[in-house]
Amino acid sequence: MQPRLSLDKDKLKFLLLEGIHPSAVEALKQDGYHQVETHTHAPIGAELIKAIGNAHFVGLRSRTRLTEEVLSQAPKLTAIGCFCIGTNQVDLRAAARRGIPVFNAPFSNTRSVAELVLGEIIMLLRNIPEKNAILHREGWVKSASNSYEVRGKTLGIIGYGHIGTQIGVLAEQLGMAVIFYDIENKLALGNARPMHSLVDLLESADVISLHVPETSATQNMIAAPQIAQMRRGSCLINASRGTVVDIQALVDALESHHLQGAAVDVFPAEPKGNDEPFKSPLVRFDNVILTPHIGGSTAEAQANIGVEVVTKLIRYSNNGSTTSAVNFPEVSLPEHSGKCRLLHIHRNVPGVLARINERFSQAGINIAAQYLQTSVDVGYVVIDVDASASEIALDQLASIEGTIRCRILY
């Protein structure tokens, strides 16, 4: 790894993957960053390693996997932008250990997911997916069987965060009763009621919608035993992550008609781009709405995300601020006009700050401002000095034991 970095904007390369919205490139260019390489798909293996090998910043969405192995081959990588909510596709700890903050867009696509799920609740309770499929095959089944109003039905939300809460509020407007289950204690909006256990929720809802992140605890959170606890004739919606539902268990429940229907937007294995085929045992069920991981894919959400995440990357690049980084000490910094700013990222071991101050004092470097924040693995010190002292100061910082990397912002 290169411990010292200090580059002009025109030498910094941004790699944007997975068809990130052009608003991102526009925002970069407006700020003077012109080296931007874009790809519409999620590269893997040698292609990914080649593309990331000389990138200073990488932007991705939910499909590109940034593993420790990939990060180890990205020596110049300074920061990562997830142009989405989920950050499970990045090895966050490995990135932090390499001094790389990871940013995401925690809100911009939440309304889009909520609206899609709301539509799916109505479609599933009216049994529309099956009726639609029959008509596409030139059939005609005009019947009220298995068709219900949503009014008065109970929606169970698992994961009552930014998306889950919005769905709850919207569903109440349609006259649904809302219950939710979350591992954290959450403020219930409207008339929503918290459930004490997952089982309580499973047993009490007509439609269940999943809005948890991908973690070890949510892996196969809905498998055969949980589906068995759901009401006969109820529906399941998953627009969270593919790993949360055991697909074979869902298939079995659809086959046995224990569930009336399902809507699935995310899958354990998803195609890497639009030219790859989609394979799933769910394709044969007319009563399942299948969507290609487009919960957050609306014009509004994508344009907003492009600007939001690029703004965070630019701010880190220009000013050193790491506000809202998901794996890194968060520091919100003022402007440093008239001074040079040094960023020092180190392993979080005792005594680093003391050593820095001792070295600066011995070298006669005056510190105009200093900021420190630490997380489990990493310490982040930001120091403003006079421009005349900046090169010596950077030399001093680079030689301090425990340094992961340091850089100057002019």
Ligand SMILES: NC(=O)C1=CN([C@@H]2O[C@H](COP(=O)(O)OP(=O)(O)OC[C@H]3O[C@@H](n4cnc5c(N)ncnc54)[C@H](O)[C@@H]3O)[C@@H](O)[C@H]2O)C=CC1
């Ligand atoms: N289909 C799509 O295109 C999209 C999918 N997503 C997925 O939706 C997920 C949720 O998004 P947000 O609501 O914005 O996240 P959030 O972080 O605001 O909410 C997640 C909630 O789940 C809860 N939770 C975590 N582990 C849990 C567990 N084991 N059991 C019960 N609750 C648990 C958390 O306490 C939190 O309240 C994201 O992590 C992402 O994976 C997000 C956007 C678009």
Ligand SMILES: O=C(O)C(=O)COP(=O)(O)O
């Ligand atoms: O925001 C998220 O976590 C999503 O799942 C959306 O992913 P995408 O940007 O559509 O690949």
